[in-house]
Amino acid sequence: GAVVSQHPSWVICKSGTSVKIECRSLDFQATTMFWYRQFPKQSLMLMATSNEGSKATYEQGVEKDKFLINHASLTLSTLTVTSAHPEDSSFYICSARASDRSNQPQHFGDGTRLSIL
Amino acid sequence: SQKIEQNSEALNIQEGKTATLTCNYTNYSPAYLQWYRQDPGRGPVFLLLIRENEKEKRKERLKVTFDTTLKQSLFHITASQPADSATYLCALELGNAGKSTFGDGTTLTVKP
Numbered sequence: 001g002a003v004v005s006q007h008p009s010w011v012i013c014k015s016g017t018s019v020k021i022e023c024r025s026l027d028f029q030a031t032t033m034f035w036y037r038q039f040p041k042q043s044l045m046l047m048a049t050s051n052e053g054s055k056a057t058y059e060q061g062v063e064k065d066k067f068l069i070n071h072a073s074l075t076l077s078t079l080t081v082t083s084a085h086p087e088d089s090s091f092y093i094c095s096a097r098a099s100d101r102s103n104q105p106q107h108f109g110d111g112t113r114l115s116i117l
Numbered sequence: 118s119q120k121i122e123q124n125s126e127a128l129n130i131q132e133g134k135t136a137t138l139t140c141n142y143t144n145y146s147p148a149y150l151q152w153y154r155q156d157p158g159r160g161p162v163f164l165l166l167i168r169e170n171e172k173e174k175r176k177e178r179l180k181v182t183f184d185t186t187l188k189q190s191l192f193h194i195t196a197s198q199p200a201d202s203a204t205y206l207c208a209l210e211l212g213n214a215g216k217s218t219f220g221d222g223t224t225l226t227v228k229p
Contacts, residue, residue, distance in 0.1 A: 034216065109160050111159065
């Protein structure tokens with residue numbers, strides 16, 4: 001149980017393109033979803049926390065107009081990287097938690113490798 | 118400033134030995150500490166969660182300890198196998214914030 005599906009698994013696109021990444025909880029309802037960014041050999045950096053039906057909470061330094069997050073249902077959150085540039089190339093990972101209680105583990109998707117040319 | 122340090126970037130051990138990974142933190146008072154496994158190109162997989170009032174937690178060949186005085190967690194894998202080779206991440210959660218802060222990870226290689 002507790003499967004999170006992230007799509008697409010990799011994207012290569014030209015500079016200036018907007019890219020949408022989907023994160024779905026397949027067998028549970030995710031009250032809270034998280035979006036992370038990870039550089040090679042580095043830790044996961046939290047970008048934002050999204051709760052179903054409300055606006056996402058962004059971490060300091062993350063541009064909300066650049067990284068649009070929508071959590072329209074209890075099983076789907078999307079991250080849109082708008083007007084992507086080469087510096088946005090990274091590994092983006094989502095996670096979902098079954099409740100808003102913090103003692104529950106996060107279940108992660110397999111990530112999206114984004115390469116901007 | 119707040120900091121999470123995992124003992125070393127890489128740890129190499131022989132099959133059958135016990136692997137011990139360390140997670141130290143400063144300027145945090147976490148309510149929970151979690152350990153995850155991450156394979157290359159994949160998302161992390163949850164392994165164990167330990168609460169601040171728990172000293173030790175076990176799951177099969179895995180054992181986690183949590184010392185809030187030392188501000189340290191130890192993660193042990195007994196009878197290690199080459200399939201245990203991966204990067205292991207510790208994550209702190211403050212309780213009411215609902216979000217986790219991750220360490221940089223330790224890459225474990227178990228040699229046959």
